[in-house]
Amino acid sequence: QVQLVESGGGLVQAGGSLRLSCAASGRISSIPAMGWYRQAPGKQRELVADIRSGGSTNYADSVKGRFTISRDNAKNTVYLQMNSLKPEDTGVYYCKASVGFWPTMKEYWGQGTQVTVSS
Numbered sequence: 001q002v003q004l005v006e007s008g009g010g011l012v013q014a015g016g017s018l019r020l021s022c023a024a025s026g027r028i029s030s031i032p033a034m035g036w037y038r039q040a041p042g043k044q045r046e047l048v049a050d051i052r053s054g055g056s057t058n059y060a061d062s063v064k065g066r067f068t069i070s071r072d073n074a075k076n077t078v079y080l081q082m083n084s085l086k087p088e089d090t091g092v093y094y095c096k097a098s099v100g101f102w103p104t105m106k107e108y109w110g111q112g113t114q115v116t117v118s119s
Helices: none
Strands: 002-007 010-013 018-026 033-039 046-052 057-059 067-072 077-082 091-099 106-109 113-118
Touching: 002 091, 002 106, 018 033, 018 091, 018 113, 033 067, 033 077, 046 067, 046 077, 057 067, 077 091
Parallel strands: 010 113
Antiparallel strands: 002 018, 018 077, 033 046, 033 091, 046 057, 067 077, 091 106, 091 113
């Protein structure tokens, strides 16, 4: 069993910054990929950014240049540094981790953390 614990969400003014953290714990052998998704009111959940164990990253066009994803493999933790925040960044942010070795990898999700950006 694997659990994901998120932290760092909150209320911030437009132009401000937040740093989200997500730590994985439990029966972990390998985490090939970790990422962040978000869901705004009335919209579907979308990928924000993800990162592989080797360090390669992928970003949504809407956050590229403003957000930075990173991970600490020794701590099984992924981070999302969010700068120049906009009201449209508001939503529930979810952490996702792919755990194990192929072909028996499983996906785990955090409970989500609220990010609210005011004008």
